[in-house]
Amino acid sequence: MIYIIKKPTDTPDDNSTGMVVSALDKRNAPWKYLDLDKINPFNPGIEDELIWVCGIRQDGVHFEALSVLGLSNAVVNSPESIATCASKVQTTARLIKAGVPTPETIFTNSQEHVETFLEKHGKVVYKPVYGFDGNGIYPMTNISELGESPYYIQEFIKNNCDYRVFVIEGEAVGAIRRSSDTFAHNIHQGGLGEAVAEIPDNMAEISSRAANAVNIDYCGVDLLPWEDSYLVLEVNGTPNWHCMSAPIPEYIAGYLVEKEKSLKA
Incomplete structure (x- = not known):
C-alpha cells in the first residue's frame, strides 16, 4: 500500500496529488490517503509502509507527525530532506559544502553585516528563511529596505x-x-x-x-x-511541475511503485 499525504495547496485546476493518483490508478497500484491532522503519530496503525508526501503545511504539527511516522515507515521525501529544503539556510549550507555553485549569501542578525554585504555588491536580494512560491523575496539597494531579522541575503544576479x-x-x-x-x-x-x-x-x-x-x-x-x-x-522538496512537457506524474508514480515493491521484497 502507498499512503499519500495531499499537497495542502492543491486546487481543482492545479491538483498535483490528483495527477499522481491518476497515474497510480493506471498501474493498478493500491493507495490510500493519509491525513496528518487526523492521526495519532504515536499509534498510526501503519508500519513498514511507503508514505508519499506530495506536500505539507510548514508548521510544527505536520513536520513532527511526519518525522514520527518516518521512524517506522519509508517516507518520500524524507522528513529530514523536506526540512532541509524548507530552510534556505540549511539548503545553502549543504550546497556550499558539496561545492555546488550558488550566489554568495550571508545569514545574520546583524544589520551592520548586511550593510557591509550591500556595499560590496551594490544590489542584493532579501529572502525569508522559510517561504514558498516566491513570497517575501525582493531586491534591495539600501539598508532602509531591510525586512525583519534574521537576515538571509544573497547577491543579486x-x-x-x-x-x-x-x-x-x-x-x-x-x-x-x-x-x-x-x-x-x-x-x-x-x-x-x-x-x-x-x-x-x-x-x-x-x-x-x-x-x-x-x-x-x-x-x-x-x-x-x-x-x-x-x-x-x-x-x-515538495515541488510542482507546471509547464513541463515531461510526464512527471507518471515518473513519480513509477518511482513510488518500485520503491513500495522494494520494501516488500
Missing part, C-alpha cells in the same frame, strides 16, 4: 529568466524556463513557464549535484543562468 529542473533519483527528467517583466519569475508570482525540450548537460549535471547535496529522492531545483553555466538558488 542580473537575469531575465530562471529555470526549474525536476530531478528523480539524481536524474534530471524535466525542466521549464520561467520569465516575467518583474523581478520574480516564479509561476505563482505571475511568471510564464516554457518547457525546455532538451535539458543541457551542464544544467542536468548541476541539478543532480544539488539534489544529492540535500540527500533527497526527488525535487525541483531552481537555477539562474550564470556565465556559461548556472547557479543553484534553492531546492524544493
Whole structure:
C-alpha cells in the first residue's frame, strides 16, 4: 500500500496529488490517503509502509507527525530532506559544502553585516528563511529596505529568466524556463513557464549535484543562468511541475511503485 499525504495547496485546476493518483490508478497500484491532522503519530496503525508526501503545511504539527511516522515507515521525501529544503539556510549550507555553485549569501542578525554585504555588491536580494512560491523575496539597494531579522541575503544576479529542473533519483527528467517583466519569475508570482525540450548537460549535471547535496529522492531545483553555466538558488522538496512537457506524474508514480515493491521484497 502507498499512503499519500495531499499537497495542502492543491486546487481543482492545479491538483498535483490528483495527477499522481491518476497515474497510480493506471498501474493498478493500491493507495490510500493519509491525513496528518487526523492521526495519532504515536499509534498510526501503519508500519513498514511507503508514505508519499506530495506536500505539507510548514508548521510544527505536520513536520513532527511526519518525522514520527518516518521512524517506522519509508517516507518520500524524507522528513529530514523536506526540512532541509524548507530552510534556505540549511539548503545553502549543504550546497556550499558539496561545492555546488550558488550566489554568495550571508545569514545574520546583524544589520551592520548586511550593510557591509550591500556595499560590496551594490544590489542584493532579501529572502525569508522559510517561504514558498516566491513570497517575501525582493531586491534591495539600501539598508532602509531591510525586512525583519534574521537576515538571509544573497547577491543579486542580473537575469531575465530562471529555470526549474525536476530531478528523480539524481536524474534530471524535466525542466521549464520561467520569465516575467518583474523581478520574480516564479509561476505563482505571475511568471510564464516554457518547457525546455532538451535539458543541457551542464544544467542536468548541476541539478543532480544539488539534489544529492540535500540527500533527497526527488525535487525541483531552481537555477539562474550564470556565465556559461548556472547557479543553484534553492531546492524544493515538495515541488510542482507546471509547464513541463515531461510526464512527471507518471515518473513519480513509477518511482513510488518500485520503491513500495522494494520494501516488500
